[in-house]
Amino acid sequence: MIRRLNSPLAAALVFVAGCVFANNVFADNAGRIRPYEKNPRYWQYHGAPLLLLGGTKDDSLFQIPDLKQHLDELVSVGGNYIRNTMSDRKDHDFEVYAFRQLENGKYDLQQWNDEYWRRFSNLLDWTQERGVIVQIEVWDRFDYTDFRGAGHWRKHPYNPANNVNYTSAQSGLATKYSKQHPSRDRQPFFHTVAGSPHYQNKYDIIRKFQEQFVAKLLSYSLAHDNVLYCMNNETSSSPLWGKYWIDFIRRRARKKNVNVYLTDMFDNGYKPEQSAKIRQALDDPQTYSFIDISQVNSRNFGQTHWEKLQWYRREIGQHPRPLNNTKIYGSGETSWGSGTPADGVERFWRNILAGCASARFHRDGAGNGLQPIAQASLQAARKVGSLVNWWDIQPRQDLLHDRAPDEAYLACRPGGAYVLYFTSGGSVGLDLTAHRQEFALRWINIGNGQWGPKRKASGGGVLRLAAPSKSPWAAVLVAEK
Numbered sequence: 001m002i003r004r005l006n007s008p009l010a011a012a013l014v015f016v017a018g019c020v021f022a023n024n025v026f027a028d029n030a031g032r033i034r035p036y037e038k039n040p041r042y043w044q045y046h047g048a049p050l051l052l053l054g055g056t057k058d059d060s061l062f063q064i065p066d067l068k069q070h071l072d073e074l075v076s077v078g079g080n081y082i083r084n085t086m087s088d089r090k091d092h093d094f095e096v097y098a099f100r101q102l103e104n105g106k107y108d109l110q111q112w113n114d115e116y117w118r119r120f121s122n123l124l125d126w127t128q129e130r131g132v133i134v135q136i137e138v139w140d141r142f143d144y145t146d147f148r149g150a151g152h153w154r155k156h157p158y159n160p161a162n163n164v165n166y167t168s169a170q171s172g173l174a175t176k177y178s179k180q181h182p183s184r185d186r187q188p189f190f191h192t193v194a195g196s197p198h199y200q201n202k203y204d205i206i207r208k209f210q211e212q213f214v215a216k217l218l219s220y221s222l223a224h225d226n227v228l229y230c231m232n233n234e235t236s237s238s239p240l241w242g243k244y245w246i247d248f249i250r251r252r253a254r255k256k257n258v259n260v261y262l263t264d265m266f267d268n269g270y271k272p273e274q275s276a277k278i279r280q281a282l283d284d285p286q287t288y289s290f291i292d293i294s295q296v297n298s299r300n301f302g303q304t305h306w307e308k309l310q311w312y313r314r315e316i317g318q319h320p321r322p323l324n325n326t327k328i329y330g331s332g333e334t335s336w337g338s339g340t341p342a343d344g345v346e347r348f349w350r351n352i353l354a355g356c357a358s359a360r361f362h363r364d365g366a367g368n369g370l371q372p373i374a375q376a377s378l379q380a381a382r383k384v385g386s387l388v389n390w391w392d393i394q395p396r397q398d399l400l401h402d403r404a405p406d407e408a409y410l411a412c413r414p415g416g417a418y419v420l421y422f423t424s425g426g427s428v429g430l431d432l433t434a435h436r437q438e439f440a441l442r443w444i445n446i447g448n449g450q451w452g453p454k455r456k457a458s459g460g461g462v463l464r465l466a467a468p469s470k471s472p473w474a475a476v477l478v479a480e481k
Contacts, residue, residue: 029259032225033133040320042357042391051390052133053381054081055361055374062123063095075130077375078382081360083326084123085137085233089152099157107157109165109209124224133226135326138214138245140233144189146178153177172202183236183267190237193244218252229260230292234267239277246287261289269295272311285319294327297347299337302406305347309354322357330367344368345472348377349421353409354395379449380474387442387476388417401429401462418477425470432459439477446472
């Protein structure tokens with residue numbers, strides 16, 4: 001005889017059963033990476049708030065042969081955040097494509113290269129084991145161009161010359177895209193969505209394979225609780241393109257009872273006040289559940305960089321969400337404004353003092369990667385975090401006196417805790433007039449990540465703080481009980 005189960009326990013069992021994937025992975029949405037309940041400008045993971053910090057030597061990190069060692073090095077210096085583009089540019093001999101190559105040398109987009117997906121699966125497993133958050137970028141426009149001799153499209157399986165699935169005439173894809181920078185948005189690969197400015201019906205055959213690729217990606221990633229999703233690397237395509245994939249991923253996730261957090265990264269984010277795409281994202285929290293502002297870390301320097309960050313912070317105020325920086329430029333001194341390694345350090349610290357939820361040094365060559373200069377900043381930021389919760393403080397430049405432009409930055413909980421960042425030494429006054437208690441003052445050397453001097457300090461007036469040397473320093477004041 002079969003009994004009807006009407007008890008609370010039975011209801012709970014039904015709920016649990018509904019949260020189990022086909023592969024028996026429990027969909028614990030409360031434990032997944034998600035905006036922090038008490039301050040949605042930050043993230044929480046396994047129920048605890050955290051600041052995401054990182055720096056790695058590559059972008060398509062799942063492809064590198066020494067991934068485990070690199071992750072261990074990252075974690076050892078306080079890192080808990082990586083960027084992973086699903087790229088396969090063949091910049092290195094060890095990179096592989098997602099699709100199976102046939103004996104005739106061409107690719108079949110209907111068949112997978114198991115090695116590519118094994119590497120991706122390993123990345124997800126190894127990061128989750130280490131408590132590292134992965135921000136996936138699904139598409140990168142530089143994978144599909146030959147501009148300035150890159151040769152990425154010439155070799156790519158999606159190129160009609162390289163697969164057995166469609167011709168140029170059938171797909172509308174040319175075999176070369178070498179004359180224009182991909183920011184000009186002339187590659188039909190990014191116009192396969194109906195309604196896009198240059199959409200044609202023939203592009204549907206491309207989208208079919210794109211959808212298969214994203215579905216395959218999700219068959220691995222949705223089973224992991226440490227994944228964020230960004231649709232593009234610095235896209236200049238219509239927002240319709242990214243929104244299509246946001247909706248595609250969100251629908252698939254809902255079928256698995258999984259909450260996912262998604263965004264897009266717009267190329268013109270370095271001038272947000274002038275960007276209609278940035279405005280759209282800020283005003284649409286249902287689509288863009290966080291904002292990646294990485295491009296603000298190019299072209300902008302010094303005080304201007306800080307002011308752009310404050311613009312983002314103000315404008316997101318109506319719909320507060322995490323502001324992520326998965327790329328902080330700071331190497332190469334390029335014509336488009338990557339800056340120097342020192343600029344990378346400055347941008348990193350302005351980001352976290354401005355209240356951003358994540359900060360990651362861009363790869364070697366365009367950023368500080370996980371070089372010693374980056375490791376020192378990660379270690380220093382974690383030392384600050386051992387004294388003050390980053391999610392409990394806010395920017396308060398109005399409390400600084402006698403400050404030169406770009407000399408120092410402040411975030412605080414007035415009367416409780418203060419964090420100051422000095423870009424290159426200097427001396428400022430900190431207004432503690434309304435708070436007469438005693439404070440413990442600790443200095444942290446950003447150049448080497450080590451503790452510096454410590455002493456007591458008194459409130460009740462304007463406290464003069466001078467950095468120990470003409471180099472980058474952090475100062476932390478915590479009220480004594």
